[in-house]
Amino acid sequence: MKTYSYFPGCSLEKMALSYNQSAMQTTKAVGVELQELEDWNCCGATTYFHVDELLAYTLVGRNLAMAEKAGHDLVAPCSACFKNAYFANAYLKEDPDLANHINYALEADNLKFSGDIQVKHLMEVFVDDVGYEELQDKVSHPLQGLRVAPYYGCQIVRPKKDHEDVENPRFFEDLMTAIGADPVDFAYRLRCCGGSLLITSRDAAYQLIFELLQNAQKSGADVIATACPLCQTNLECYQMQINQEFGTDFKIPVLYFTQLIGLSLGLPAKKLGIGSEFVSADRILTYVKEPA
């Protein structure tokens, strides 16, 4: 069994509790163990980088150093946490002066960054460690006929890492195909949800969310699948406000990819945190059928 240090991140403690529940349930079902990193701190989101870059790397560095101590690679389910951990890990490895500076601060918590672990997004665990075929073998309730808009958003694919395809990734679609669902052609799948603009520049965020929902509807999707708590909150919890603002009637459920995988594995909806949505996901559950 593959074991990872798991960095849930602040959103998964409450706002995106269902992501946490479904992440734990589904990984367990496919034979991956997520061990929550003890005493982890906030990854810094985007806001630390607005204030002080060194402090931002220090805070991420603490989490990385603790994962090193635990002896496992680090997995983050939130795209923003993942991006911060992945790039801080890369920069600190490349820049020994920066690492020395950060290590001076980490000494205060008896920690040291050495750069000997890797950072992964939770979706990579399913794509690379489990693999499409093995996942498909484990699927007991294929989500046949469910049209899913795979919403990548931003920070799971950007900035660019190594040689990844940032213009036309397919891993999310392939994952949805593996669980028997039907990924639709969602043109805005790589477009930004507005992130924290929802707080700082609401007009802009509303415009982005509106355009995404409109495009998802046009694609014929029954559900939008996400891999990030901020995308989920913006697209789902604010759908009602968008309808008010733009005179629309969107009712598109937005679920975490782990919730869809969980359903296909025959896990009970409640255990996957389904039921805490603003836009009911009940209709999605009608697609969960045992194969004839």
Place this chain on the structure above:
Amino acid sequence: MVTKPTFSDEVSNLLHASHGRPLATCIQCGTCSGTCPVVEFMDHTPRRLIGMINADLKEEVMESNTFWYCASCFHCTVRCPSEIDIAGLMYALKRYSIWKHQYSEDAVGPVFSETFVKSILRSGRSYEPVLAPSYIFSYGVREFLNEAHTATNLMLKGRLPVLPARIKRLENFKKMANRIIPMGGA
């Protein structure tokens, strides 16, 4: 003779951990502006802003709302043919504007960022309710009520924390942060 650094140099120096190429290599192609999903809200497009930095128009750049509208989606960064980290540049301009306290009175971004960082340094983790005062008062009546409504729904769905989370080794954590940014008696 010692020459004064240009604004472009100043900004480049703020990008210490960014791996993009120098702003001077910008070819003004406009791919960034064409890619940016919020460009219509910005008073200068990203292309124009880089042109302005390279033309040493410091005051006009710092008065611009462009960088506070950047949502860090990195779409411009991955597409720039000159490999300039444009989103990283927007971060640098945000930091510069906070350090110099150069932002308009009604900008929510800088206050929100500072409040967020301070709250993390107090507890180690983020706690949504404590952040609300940094932005909620800038909203109109309708927005205020909408936000209150969303918060109530989140609470009812069990998606809003009642108590702030706190890490265990908070004293060490504070000492650690203090080694990077000394904060008096912290």
